[in-house]
Amino acid sequence: MKIIGLLAIAFLNLVSCSSTKLHQETKHYFEKITYQNWVGGVKGAGGGTIINIKLFKSIPENTQLIKIQFQNREGNITKLNDLSYQASIKTFDNESETIPTPTIKTNLKPNQAKVFLKINSKESTIIIEDVKELPMLAYPSAKPINN
Numbered sequence: 001m002k003i004i005g006l007l008a009i010a011f012l013n014l015v016s017c018s019s020t021k022l023h024q025e026t027k028h029y030f031e032k033i034t035y036q037n038w039v040g041g042v043k044g045a046g047g048g049t050i051i052n053i054k055l056f057k058s059i060p061e062n063t064q065l066i067k068i069q070f071q072n073r074e075g076n077i078t079k080l081n082d083l084s085y086q087a088s089i090k091t092f093d094n095e096s097e098t099i100p101t102p103t104i105k106t107n108l109k110p111n112q113a114k115v116f117l118k119i120n121s122k123e124s125t126i127i128i129e130d131v132k133e134l135p136m137l138a139y140p141s142a143k144p145i146n147n
Contacts, residue, residue, distance in 0.1 A: 027126050031056045033113055035070065037091075038137035045139065046093045051075065051113070051131075053085040062120050069114040070131065072103040077115075 031054045039047040051068055059065070065077040068087045075087035092100045108114060113128045 027128075029055050029057060029059050030115075030126075030128060032132065033128050034132045034134050036134040036137055038139065041139040044093075046090055048088060048090040048092075049073070049075075050137075051087040051089070053077065053087075053115075055083045055085075058082040064118045066116045066118060066123070068116070069104070069106045069108065070112075071108075071110060072106050073101070074104055 033051065033053050035049050035051045037047070037049050039045075049070065051070055053065070053068075065079070065085055067074055067076050070087075070089065073089045073091065075089040077085050077087045079085050090101050106114060108127070111129070111131050111133075113131045115126045115128060117124055117126065
């Protein structure tokens with residue numbers, strides 16, 4: 001019975017170590033993550049955050065970036081090219097009045113992001129520290145109709 005217990009512990013330890021190693025290797029693909037808040041210049045445009053993910057090298061074919069959590073919100077990640085990904089998170093609507101979009105509890109610091117990815121069809125997460133802020137984009141308002 002002790003042998004079965006020891007084998008089970010050894011197996012779980014091996015699986016945990018290989019998972020941690022894979023997790024750390026994947027984290028090294030990320031060069032930097034930046035975010036840029038934006039606000040529309042016309043009623044109904046709203047506002048949000050654009051998150052840009054830049055990689056050092058292409059991620060393996062068995063790995064897929066899925067979504068990101070940042071500042072208590074979540075957005076899907078879109079591939080722009082092999083080294084660039086982006087997520088857009090709408091933070092408020094202003095159709096008739098300014099209404100914040102729903103938030104989620106992430107327990108992340110303001111400059112941390114949690115990236116959800118799939119490696120060999122198994123979901124995993126990575127916490128990225130020190131997400132850099134870029135200057136806010138304030139889109140210009142529409143030209144007056146009479147001019």
